[in-house]
Amino acid sequence: MVSRNEAAEFLRGADDILILCHQYPDGDTLGSATALCRGLQKLGKRAMIKCSDPIVPKYDYLFGGVEKQEFTPKAIVAVDIADTQLIGEPNQSLYGEKIDLCIDHHPSNMGYAKRSCVDPKAAATCEIIFDVLNLLNVEIDRQIADCLYTGITTDTGCFKYINVTPRTYRIAADLVEKGADGNRINREMFDTKSRARIGMERRVMETIRYYYDNRVAVIKITLEMIRSTGATEGDIEGLASIPRAIEGVLVGVSLREKPDGTCKVSLRARPPINASDICAAFGGGGHAGAAGCTFDTTMDQAEKQMLEEIRKHI
Amino acid sequence: MVSRNEAAEFLRGADDILILCHQYPDGDTLGSATALCRGLQKLGKRAMIKCSDPIVPKYDYLFGGVEKQEFTPKAIVAVDIADTQLIGEPNQSLYGEKIDLCIDHHPSNMGYAKRSCVDPKAAATCEIIFDVLNLLNVEIDRQIADCLYTGITTDTGCFKYINVTPRTYRIAADLVEKGADGNRINREMFDTKSRARIGMERRVMETIRYYYDNRVAVIKITLEMIRSTGATEGDIEGLASIPRAIEGVLVGVSLREKPDGTCKVSLRARPPINASDICAAFGGGGHAGAAGCTFDTTMDQAEKQMLEEIRKHI
Incomplete structure (x- = not known):
């Protein structure tokens, strides 16, 4: 150092x-x-x-x-x-x-x-x-x-x-x-939001699911959404913070389908939950408030594994 | 002083x-x-x-x-x-x-x-x-x-x-x-957004319509949306700024259906458009960036009249 x-x-x-x-x-x-x-x-x-x-x-x-x-x-x-x-x-x-x-x-x-x-x-x-x-x-x-x-x-x-x-x-x-x-x-x-971004927000909000007494909220970003809205990387950036912004939510999970068949997870947490600790269980990392990891599985399987890990922290 | x-x-x-x-x-x-x-x-x-x-x-x-x-x-x-x-x-x-x-x-x-x-x-x-x-x-x-x-x-x-x-x-x-x-x-x-607010945003985004080369965007807030999401006044506050935030949009129009059959219009504008000048044509007022007026008509008729007035300014 x-x-x-x-x-x-x-x-x-x-x-x-x-x-x-x-x-x-x-x-x-x-x-x-x-x-x-x-x-x-x-x-x-x-x-x-x-x-x-x-x-x-x-x-x-x-x-x-x-x-x-x-x-x-x-x-x-x-x-x-x-x-x-x-x-x-x-x-x-x-x-x-x-x-x-x-x-x-x-x-x-x-x-x-x-x-x-x-x-x-x-x-x-x-x-x-x-x-x-x-x-x-x-x-x-x-x-x-x-x-x-x-x-x-x-x-x-x-x-x-x-x-x-x-x-x-x-x-x-x-x-x-x-x-x-x-x-x-x-x-x-x-x-300032592009029309594609507005489209992505709308589509993503349709996918919100709540778990563990509404303390965890999960959204999904699929390849189809990105295709149909014409969203660029910039339009997708920041969508991961939508679930954590919901009243009462401590952990916001964003699952993103990748073209190579993997699934990228972005986690956003509020204290006392540490997002980095949760992602570390899957080889990922980041900060206490925002962290990420990758799964070689479908979004549904990644969601299941994430929820199991989150349960230990919540 | x-x-x-x-x-x-x-x-x-x-x-x-x-x-x-x-x-x-x-x-x-x-x-x-x-x-x-x-x-x-x-x-x-x-x-x-x-x-x-x-x-x-x-x-x-x-x-x-x-x-x-x-x-x-x-x-x-x-x-x-x-x-x-x-x-x-x-x-x-x-x-x-x-x-x-x-x-x-x-x-x-x-x-x-x-x-x-x-x-x-x-x-x-x-x-x-x-x-x-x-x-x-x-x-x-x-x-x-x-x-x-x-x-x-x-x-x-x-x-x-x-x-x-x-x-x-x-x-x-x-x-x-x-x-x-x-x-x-x-x-x-x-x-922090309530679940009702998230619901309202999603519903409102579904109503976005663009006019005049995408320089004008219109959203609608209906009584049915408010009922079905359970939104309070606080959840509706600020929805009017959604359309103006869209890239390239100079005038954002928000039409809100009121229980007494009138329609409340909130206008948001970016320079050089003056929202107050536009609303003044219908007896309303406000600031250059944000103004409002009321119509004793349906939302569709209010939209038509607003768009005709906006055309003169854009």
Whole structure:
């Protein structure tokens, strides 16, 4: 484990830096990568970003301040990636064993990198990137501020989750002072829904089932729903929080049918239930409030196994 | 207009203080009143809160730190009340002409009080109360922190609206440090939906129709939906913002069937469309972003008339 200072020191000595995002990229991995990339480029270094999955258009603005550069990487940095498996293909095979520095906030971080700068107290990896950029004396300009704000607000559900600390708010204050357009970003991230998203919400709400005195609610996301609504990955993101939002529900389970026949489970829990503990029983992980795991079975079988495990915790 | 210092000075010299909230009380007026009341009581003063309307149970926790005291008021303070009319009856008739101090953040404040401490740059009146309590050397304890945090988060839509400033985040940081349970408060205020509400959302989404190149979206709320889901008024509140949240939609129309055979229309618009101008054509009104009007017709006829009027504006 290295400190923020050591991470900054490594970056100060590095050049031709490849920054990797995790698969199914979200606001925190993309905000971290774009802020860091622009920061390194401002220091006169060459830097580029790679992600194994396509990036949904709503995140396009994050890349506005990043210059496109091509080179053979001499240093590889992973941001917001807890495990090499989450790099996704092809980047996992290409770079998974060669990560020089990982900057992350997941408590479940596997320590796969040569240097791991992991702070589970940070609400978002962007909080750590903010510190590292300051240590590198990078001026936080409006574009970097927008990127870091995006990671923080998306990973905290707009300052709503339990991971928010006083420092989260203070960094947000600094970023807004540096020009981050919090209002526009939050409207874009949280208040604008595509027609496909509206369609998915409606379909998903039809599948809600309650268990254990209504303390557990389960939703299902099928391939057919995704096909018939034309939903993209971005439209599906966040559907998993629907069941936990229901009054009295302690554990919200979201089952997603995958094209390869597996079933991806996203769990959302309220205290005292720990979602990560439940998913750990199936080789998954995450945070207390949000965690995930994968089943090589049908959705119905995955549901049954999840419910059996949840019963032990509730 | 008086400064925060002068407001604190007045309160320091006062006793037997009645604090008034506005009618249809929200998180900011209640958070301001309860934080101020507890703060004054901690200084050894007698203080009490009055509101012309009943307070919904979700705000009960705000009153946990307030001691019930009865006395004939010698000083009257209005919090978050822009105009005496908003005090509501009976308090408006009883106290409307006798307000010694008004602490408020509405730019439209009418200056009806003997002393008006109004700061339109504050995102919430609770931001001003925070300063005044600090000037009074009141220790911000966990209960006061919860009250002030509630006002700030509800008046900013959980840090989402355009009124949020760096100071808003910094005060939130201080309050969380003092023990405010932001996560629980935000979950309670923003993320908890009754099963009836989930049912209403699903039913309403089934009714969405698009017009004028998808720039207008219309939803319908029928008596049958309300009956079959068991929805209360609270469950219906806010459904009107569903259509405007759809990507590309400039005008969201919500038609609601009323038991007396009329139809209530709620309009939500994005700039440059002005919802108030459209509703004015039918004798209604409101703000640029949100307005309403009523039709003595069926929902279908109301929809037809609304669409004809909207066509002129779009």
